[in-house]
Amino acid sequence: MAAAALLRSAFRELSSTACGWRLRAALRRRLIHSPSHRGADSAESAAWTCFPLGDRALVRVRGPDSAPFLLGLLTNELPLPGPVAGVSKPPARAGYAHFLNVQGRTLYDVILYGLPVCTDEAPTFLLECDASALGALQKHLALYKIRRKVTVEPSSELHVWALLPSTSGASEAEPLLQAKAEGAAVLTRDPRTACMGWRLLTRDEDPALMPGGRLGDPQDYHRHRYQQGIPEGICDLPPGVALPLESNLAFMHGVSFTKGCYIGQELTARTHHMGVIRKRLFPVRLAGPLPASGIAPGSPVLTESGKVAGKYRAGQGDVGLALLRSEKIKCPLHIRTSDSGQVAVTASVPDWWPTATK
Incomplete structure (x- = not known):
């Protein structure tokens, strides 16, 4: 200490x-x-673990036309801050969404932050994305900007943190968390699922900014989200390859089926209304001698008889995500490695998924 x-x-x-x-x-x-x-600062004495996410970046979209501009590109409604009784400036709200291409496949996954503004200010949104996709996302937004009164710019002064509750003491510390950490620009629940805790945007890099928290290793954060089946970034959601509903976008509250038109809506809406999604991203655990370089993305996942049940998408160590046929997840599965070995694959259904899918 x-x-x-x-x-x-x-x-x-x-x-x-x-x-x-x-x-x-x-x-x-x-x-x-x-x-x-x-x-x-052990987990027993800290209510929250704070993970600095250096692989995430922020884009600021502001201007009088920012809301209709984003609505025409995103799969979800915008998280507009609403009125709060007794509060003159309501807290920021967060939402989750994907940008799609015209074929209805995911380009970029983003967490959206709707920032509170005064009545005479233009709406402002922050888009949290994979840092390696920052330039591509800015070009994508510029392509559709045309003559709209919108400014798109990186927000490099802010840093992204994930806050996950420890096994004990988190409920008692939550009032402190809701009162906001010192130096926080935005503090809000992760919009995807409750098991992903909170999102914190701050100008301060000091890990001591969160009362009752300890600093965590980002690798532990990624391991946690793989165990929960949460895809994030272009490795888990390859641009132009991943389909949003197969990637469980609806389970993560990332798509609205009642909003106005957006790019890529037709295939997404048709798939939803047909009600048939044969493949999904499942969290998987690997057992057996793993190659030193890990399992290659796109490696076929095979049944005991050698038939293809899906593809391995991405992971860390012995946990990851795989796109699998739903009827095959209870079968014995494996991946063949480059040295002619086999790695057993066990898929699971996350607790936070809707009951009807289990």
Whole structure:
């Protein structure tokens, strides 16, 4: 604890210079990977684990036409901040959606933040996306901007954090969380499912900004979401390949079937109303000797008789996601590795899915 206090003090003393900023970043990396820090702030004494998501980026869309502009491109309604009794400036709201191509396949998955504005200000939205897709998403938005009064720009001053509750003490700390962390620009529940906790956007990189929280390793965050069956980013949702309903977009509250038209709507609506989705992304666990480089994305998942049941999509270690035929998930499945070995694949149905699908 004393070492952590000294490091936090170093953050404050060094924050005023450019050199100090670089040193602060180095110290932060050491905090993230330091076993002693994780041991001192154990899960038993912390209600929340705060994960810095450096692989996520933000795009700001603002202007008088920003709402209709985004509605014509996204699968979901916009998370507009509504009035709150006794509050002059309501908190930001979040939503989940995909951008689709004209064939109805996913291009980019985004978490949307509707920012509160005064009556004389133009609507402003933040789009959280895969950092490696930031440039492509900006080009996509510029392509359809045409003459609309909309400004699209990166929001590099903000950092994305995921907050997951620890096994104990989270319910008692939730009032503190709802009161907002020091320095937070946006703090809101993850719109996809309750098991993904909260999303925090802040200008401060100091991990001590959240009361009652401890710093977590981002790899643990990704492992958690793979176990829960949550796809995120272009590795899990390959642009132009993934279909939104097969990717469980409806389960994650990411599509509206009553909103106005948007690009790619026809196939999505037709699939929904037909009610037949034969394949879905399932969380899977791998057992057996794994290749040093991991399982290659797109590797066929086979039944015991050698028939193709689906494809492995992405993962981390022995957990991941696979696009599988629903009727095959209870069968013995495996993946053949490059060295002629086999890795057993066990698929599961997440607890948070609608009961009718189980």
